[in-house]
Amino acid sequence: MTTHLIRNARILGGDPQDVLIADGVVREVGTGLGGADTETDATGLVLLPGLVDLHTHLREPGREDAETVLTGTRAAARGGYTAVHAMANTFPVADTAGVVEQVWRLGRASGYCDVQPVGAVTVGLEGKQLAELGAMHDSAAGVRVFSDDGKCVDDAVIMRRALEYVKAFDGVVAQHAQEPRLTEGAQMNEGAVSGELGLGGWPAVAEEAIIARDVLLAAHVGSRLHVCHVSTAGSVEIIRWAKAKGWDVTAEVTPHHLLLTDELVRSYDPVYKVNPPLRTAADVAALREALADGTIDAVATDHAPHPAEDKDCEWAVAAMGMVGLETALSVVQHTMVDTGLLDWAGVADRMSFRPARIGRLAGHGRPVSPGEPANLVLVDPAYRGTVTPESFATRSRNTPYRGLELPGRVRATFLRGVPTVVDGEPVAPEAVAGGAA
Amino acid sequence: MKRHLVSAADLTRDDALLILDTAEEMAQVSSRAVKKLPTLRGRTVVNLFFEDSTRTRTSFEIAEKRLSADVVNFSAKGSSVSKGESLKDTALTLQAMGADAVVIRHGASGAPLRLAQSDWLHGSVINAGDGTHEHPTQALLDAFTMRRHLNPGAGRDLAGRRVTIVGDILHSRVARSNVLLLSTLGAEVTLVAPPTLVPIGVESWPCEVSYDLDAVLAKTDALMMLRVQRERMNAAFFPTEREYSRRYGLDGIRMAALPGHAIVMHPGPMVRGMEITADVADSPRCTVVEQVANGVSVRMAVLYLLLGGATPADGAPAGPTAAADAPAGPTAADAPAAPAAEESTP
Structure with missing residues (x-):
């Protein structure tokens, strides 16, 4: 049994304490601890529970040119994550027990980060026939979050049935809210900028109308609804209203929707092309406020890697999405912590505790206290650095933050006590391969 | 004036008037028996058309030829990614062939700006219509x-x-x-x-x-x-x-x-x-x-000003101040030839 001591860490931003890790769990928290085999000096660093991403595209199987489970989980670890939810829009689609188990096993083999597969709601993400949700839940992958992300479950009856059906195993439907008819040919947020640029508009109402319908459906059938990547002020109002009603509705926001606006599209640089699209400054302000007051429960990256050729082209034909795992915490510090909207305990809540609860991940999003799994991340909040995509662990480089100075840096990540990131860089694959569980 | 013409917003009032005044003088050239100036001799202009547009392409082509440019028509119908070579590779190809200017028509809004802001191409980019954006x-x-x-x-x-x-x-x-x-x-x-x-x-x-x-x-x-x-x-x-x-x-x-x-x-x-x-x-x-006839004159003026050495020292065509008040009288007719003064136009 090896023991590891983290010395002088500010747990959730509090006063410095020592944390002793042994056998993959937190053994002791206090001051003046000693007697460990190895030590990390965490003076000045903030200790958080390992981050949990509800929305990650790992691309494997099918688009290994963009990302693999191995490269994606390395990126996740480098960003401070100890668990990610792998979205179902792979090739083949993760709509069977076989595919979700494959992804789950690839995650176990990687060892950088737990991979919790998300199952498709409908066969082939086509919105017509329910996938075998029960079989995916009963598989080794133990799927509880279901999503057709990338596509909206737009048929009201299919959505209703899915919400009802997953109640049998405490599942949740994570909806990509996008009314398809209102977004045909959509290229960016519909507003002043789209009008000037002559790009097809993606109106806010196309998101808000689906969310309004879905919260009513969830209330009607008494099920859980999770709203993916909320992007508009109007969506926030609807979710706030649904929560006030006491309905079991949760929501996430991406880091890029907390920082970037559709003004950036004026460059026609497809690195800013994403779905849902970048919105206005008023939307950004509303999203930050909603994340601060808890209306929005979680930050989720929607990490969407794409190979260079899918972005190095005209806007209209470019792929939608941005990588985000390795910059999420910095963007959250920049937009929420450094602005005084959230403290570090709030960051732990929105990036670890709540997403783990939504995904029903037992071993993640736990307090830093004795007996809890040692899924931990050490953050240097004083760091300032320029985003250099060349240093990313992800296989893709489609970040909108290139050249931007952002605060904060992940110094170390521990997955059940095993360091997956040391001095800011992922450890060698052999050091974690095969899973520490 | 900027090196590219991608958006009408790129033009200040002075830029726009300079183009219009120059176009008046170009119109004189078009009314001569020999409708040709040596201004862009030795320069290569590529008409890169991703959309069919006979009238716009022809208008540009006539304008280019009246300025004695070497003209290449490059039709690349269909979008990139889905149908073969990407915009980037097309641009790199044209750059390697030594295009001094690229006149681009593209179905995707923003494609000319992408070309102008990329390092794929060093010549001037002239937007001949992009999607539902600008023309x-x-x-x-x-x-x-x-x-x-x-x-x-x-x-x-x-x-x-x-x-x-x-x-x-x-x-x-x-x-x-x-x-x-x-x-x-x-x-x-x-x-x-x-x-x-x-x-x-x-x-x-x-x-x-x-x-x-x-x-x-x-x-x-x-x-x-x-x-x-x-x-x-x-x-x-x-x-x-x-x-x-x-x-x-x-x-x-x-x-x-x-x-x-x-x-x-x-x-x-x-x-x-x-x-x-x-x-x-x-x-x-x-x-x-x-309007069609004026299109040739205006495009000649744009090409001339973007490519032809627009500095007054070169003896560029009279700017707003020097020009006559009457719409392009015969007196101003020879002015556009000035930058290539070694060769007098017939």
Whole structure:
């Protein structure tokens, strides 16, 4: 049994304490601890529970040119994550027990980060026939979050049935809210900028109308609804209203929707092309406020890697999405912590505790206290650095933050006590391969 | 002036007037028996057309040839990714072949700006129409035509002139470029369309919007009718072709409501019977054919100013201050040849 001591860490931003890790769990928290085999000096660093991403595209199987489970989980670890939810829009689609188990096993083999597969709601993400949700839940992958992300479950009856059906195993439907008819040919947020640029508009109402319908459906059938990547002020109002009603509705926001606006599209640089699209400054302000007051429960990256050729082209034909795992915490510090909207305990809540609860991940999003799994991340909040995509662990480089100075840096990540990131860089694959569980 | 012409917003008032004044002088060249200047001799201009556009491509090609450029027509129909070579690789290829300027027509809004801002290509990029974004040389030839009729004379702008643009504003690159350029030149622009064909966010544009064509006719100096594609009615932008024509089409009765001096314009191609009736299209107040001729002059001016050594020291054609007040009299005819003074034009 090896023991590891983290010395002088500010747990959730509090006063410095020592944390002793042994056998993959937190053994002791206090001051003046000693007697460990190895030590990390965490003076000045903030200790958080390992981050949990509800929305990650790992691309494997099918688009290994963009990302693999191995490269994606390395990126996740480098960003401070100890668990990610792998979205179902792979090739083949993760709509069977076989595919979700494959992804789950690839995650176990990687060892950088737990991979919790998300199952498709409908066969082939086509919105017509329910996938075998029960079989995916009963598989080794133990799927509880279901999503057709990338596509909206737009048929009201299919959505209703899915919400009802997953109640049998405490599942949740994570909806990509996008009314398809209102977004045909959509290229960016519909507003002043789209009008000037002559790009097809993606109106806010196309998101808000689906969310309004879905919260009513969830209330009607008494099920859980999770709203993916909320992007508009109007969506926030609807979710706030649904929560006030006491309905079991949760929501996430991406880091890029907390920082970037559709003004950036004026460059026609497809690195800013994403779905849902970048919105206005008023939307950004509303999203930050909603994340601060808890209306929005979680930050989720929607990490969407794409190979260079899918972005190095005209806007209209470019792929939608941005990588985000390795910059999420910095963007959250920049937009929420450094602005005084959230403290570090709030960051732990929105990036670890709540997403783990939504995904029903037992071993993640736990307090830093004795007996809890040692899924931990050490953050240097004083760091300032320029985003250099060349240093990313992800296989893709489609970040909108290139050249931007952002605060904060992940110094170390521990997955059940095993360091997956040391001095800011992922450890060698052999050091974690095969899973520490 | 900037190195590229991607948007009408790239042009200051002085830039725009310099182009219009230069175009007046180019028009003189086009009226000669030998319609040629040596200005761009040895320079290579590529017409890179990802969309079919016989009239715009031909207009550019004639303009380029009248300036003695080496002209290459590069048709690359279809979009990148889905159909073969990417825009990037096409651009790298043209760069390697030594293109000094690329005139690009592309179905994707923003493609010319991508070219201009990339390091794929070092020459000038001239936007010949991108998606539903802009078509700046069309706006320039429209402004040129309006100035000739409404405020003739070098150095003059369109201050106070009332321009009404009617039709499918939402999908029109011509409308976007015209609103920007005409407001730069001081004109008062009103857009007229059914509300379904007006872009969201139009409040921020430097123009007025009306849904009622009849209400604005009497206050119009230039009426520009835009083509309306019949297919739009399939997407419920308007109920039927006939209803569109009744509410927004220009017929002889409506034309009679215009002030006597007002002109009727159309960027072409016209859909006769849809947005314009045959009697209007063929009337002497309709400037469609004149616009086509002016297109060559304006494109010559743009190419000349972007490529031909636009510095006054080179003896560039007279700027606004030096130019004569009359619309392009014969006296100014030889000025554009100055940059290549070693060879006198016949």
